[in-house]
Amino acid sequence: SFISLILFMFFSFLRNAVLEGEANKVGCSLPAARKTGTTICGVVFKDGVVLGADTRATEGMVVADKNCSKIHYISPNIYCCGAGTAADTEMTTQIISSNLELHSLSTGRLPRVATANRMLKQMLFRYQGYIGAALVLGGVDCNGPHLYSIYPHGSTDKLPYVTMEVASLSSDWFLCSSCSGSGSLAAMAVFEDRYKPNMEEEEAKRLVRDAIAAGIFNDLGSGSNIDLCVITKGKVDYIRPHDEANKKGVRTGDYKYKRGTTGVLSKTVLDLEVVEETVQTMDTS
Amino acid sequence: MLNLFDTRGLRSQLKDSIPVAGLCPTGSYGLQDSMRSGFTSVKNELLPSHPLELSEKNYQPNKDKMNFSTLRNIQGLHAPLKLQMEYRAARQIQRLPFLQSSNLALDTLRGSDESIGFEDILNDPAQSEMMGEPHMMVEYKLGLL
Secondary structure (H helix, E strand, C coil): CCCCCCCCCCHHHHHHHHHHHHHHHHCCCCCCCCEECCCEEEEECCCEEEEEEECCEEECCEEEECCCCCEEEEECCEEEEEEEEHHHHHHHHHHHHHHHHHHHHHHCCCCCHHHHHHHHHHHHHHCCCCCCEEEEEEEEECCEEEEEEECCCCCEEECCCHHHCCCCCCCCCCCCEEEECCCHHHHHHHHHHHCCCCCCHHHHHHHHHHHHHHHHHHCCCCCCCEEEEEEECCEEEEEEEEECCCCCCCCCCCCCCCCCCCCCCCCCCCCCCCCCCCCCCCCCC | CCCCCCCCCHHHHHHHCCCCCCCCCCCHHHCCCHHHHCCCCHHHHHCCCCCCHHHHHCHHHHHHHHHHHHHHHHHCCHHHHHHHHHHHHHHCCCCCCCCCCCCHHHHHHHCHHHCCCHHHHCCCHHHCCCCCCHHHHHHHHHCCC
């Protein structure tokens, strides 16, 4: 990468402020950034991590994308769900994914979730919350399954808490859950009710599916399908879509008249004769 | 000259970025470029236009200062001195003036050849649409102009 002769130029911030002032005088407003008003969540279960997300992207009050993918790839064993400004989550996860790949090539090892977490939080803190990306990062590495939630200003939560973390691979892994986004309250309610430590994979998938469905049906910013990503040691199951909660309805009636509605009195068929065929070249200069 | 313990306040940081208002405005033919920089006003040219502007402008120098200061405390004065000498040498390895240099030696010294940031993706100078006039630039550099 370059030495920082190249920086962000901030002059367009001034121009945007002037344009916004002018637009407000006329009564219009500037176009809104596309956000993923979202429900995303993650659960640590017995053998790994299940991440879930809805698939609606909104642009103000309009649905911009009915089936967008919110679970981003970071590394073969780490995936990240993103809420907030869609471009920010996309670019941030891609940059961290590239950096993590270079780092793992340099160390020669599978990357750790804590590394991805550290890189993300340092970058988000550097930009002081102006990058609107709220992320749920989950993965399985040599130390077991991990789940982090990362906020736009750069603070992170590791669930389970550090004091309860167990280094060995045996015995009980203290499991916990994390939600983020506008539909997160609905999803968190489902988690608080039905979460248990050491769940089986099917149970964890059902729990995440129900939590996302709660967000989809109770929050306007979330909708469409439910995507799941199950990460276990050595295997990743990216299920897209896991559940089509909002299928587009099928029309029950049709205004077109069926053939035969009008009675046919007589029928004459005329064959067209090809008399002449000419080719005219087009001027495509 | 080492700048390890040079504590710069906001005022001195601002001083670097003050152009004289109204003189040499950016834009073609020396006219103000209202599309890009809005209406010119003294306030706009004195104060930073974004809360992050100063922080980003000084990010790399601040990071370097912190690293050199730590290095000095751990290994002694010779370590940052030698490193800065190497940086200075590496910075002089450039191509001809109108060509974009890869700065490979400097990148390797800094360790930034193993990381990707916004400066690599956005506004890549190797892919800029404008190029300087080669003959003029070389003559200027050699002092013939």
